[in-house]
Amino acid sequence: MDHVVLTGDRPTGPLHLGHYFGSLANRVRMQDEHRMYVLIADYQVITDRDRPGEIQANITDLLLDYLAVGIDPAKVTIFQHSALPELNQLMLPFLSLVSVSELSRNPTVKDEIAHSSQAAVSGLMFTYPVHQAADILFCKGTLVPVGRDQLPHVEVTRLVARRFNERYGEVFPLPEAVMGERPLLKGLDGGKMSKSRGNAITLKATEDETAALIRKARTDAERLITFDEERRPEVANLLTLAGLCLGRKPWELADEIGDGGGLALKRLTTDAVNDFLRPIRARRRELSAPDVRRVLEEGNARARERAVETLREVRDAMGF
Structure with a gap:
């Protein structure tokens, strides 16, 4: 089977060694074996915070890190959330397929709520797993590399795909989660490695x-x-x-x-x-801002073409 892989990161700061050994190195290996989409999840930055921060600078940092570690835009489609309005349109019918109680008892959502920097939990937090389902299913993703804490989100995606297929006809594959084999790196202070805690070695550090x-x-x-x-x-x-x-x-x-x-x-x-x-x-250091912009523009165009086609399939299946 020719697998389609969906993976990505939120642009909240530069990537570090935990990201490299946890996911980036695996992406470089997988790009020669499968079709791959790498998502820069800029809309998801506001899931657990009130402001997106230095969003453009963070997106540039992510792209520079991707290209520097060997992710090849000739093999991989790199795109950003906000360039694909079709993802949000897919989220509406997907939300109708899951109950409020199913979303509220998602263990990953519970953990993210506990660590949120927002004064009050937004509705976006509860829809986060369904937003991710749209990310995975728009490209008919079949493999999703995740850490253990993200497994519940993939289960929501499988639930959405299965219920959509049962209700409207076969449109989506049921994606499989792929767990990494690398050991989990902790931060230099012994806690969880995190950009915000200052306990990580970033790829761009001197x-x-x-x-x-x-x-x-x-x-x-x-x-x-x-x-x-x-x-x-x-x-x-x-x-x-x-x-x-x-x-x-x-x-x-x-x-x-x-x-x-x-x-x-x-x-x-x-x-x-x-x-x-x-x-x-x-x-x-060899890469420039125009390099980054060109990669993102081309990736956004390819991803949006795929998203438009999937949204058309969904509307046709639903009878709209």
Whole structure:
């Protein structure tokens, strides 16, 4: 089967190493195997915040990161939400296929509400899974790479597709979630890696900025370096990060560092990260604003052509 992959990011800031090992590297691999759509979900930025922030600058940052890591716009359709009004038109019939109680008990929505920066929860928050269903189904997506926290959204998409097909006739495939195999990277402070928490190494950070961030990373007082995710999670996280960048097992690195302590561990991690990111950062510097605009304009045009066709199919099936 020729799979169609839908993946993407919200433009809330530059991407970091967690994004790279969690999703970007997988996209680069998959672009040679399947048809792929990469969504810049600009409308979804206001799902859990009152203002979109520096939206244009963030979109440019995302595109620069995509191109720098090797996502090829000749193979992949990169597009943005706000350029496809058909996505919002698809959301209306899709909303009629799910109940309020089904949306309100979605565990991912509950978690996002708990961490929202809004004074009051907006209606958009409850429709977020259906908005994502429109993102996936407009291109007849069959594979959706996700983290574990996004699995409930894919289930909503499958529910919408199944109910639409049962009510109006076969239009949509039932997409499958694809879970990543990479270990989850934590932030340098031991918490969840996040752009907003300042505990992540962004792809565009300089080598000096990277070194400064890793110097401040949490470790512990034990001099002998061992890989123990339960007892020494901060040390294990740095070993995991270095191992991913070097293509080596973290426990092997721990054995090599031995009693070199936290200083040797941080030195090794800094060198590994900077060596790994050096070619990505070099490619990023070669790109220009016109490069980014052209990629987005061409991707938006291709994606909208697909969205118009799907919306026509939906209207025909429904009898409009």
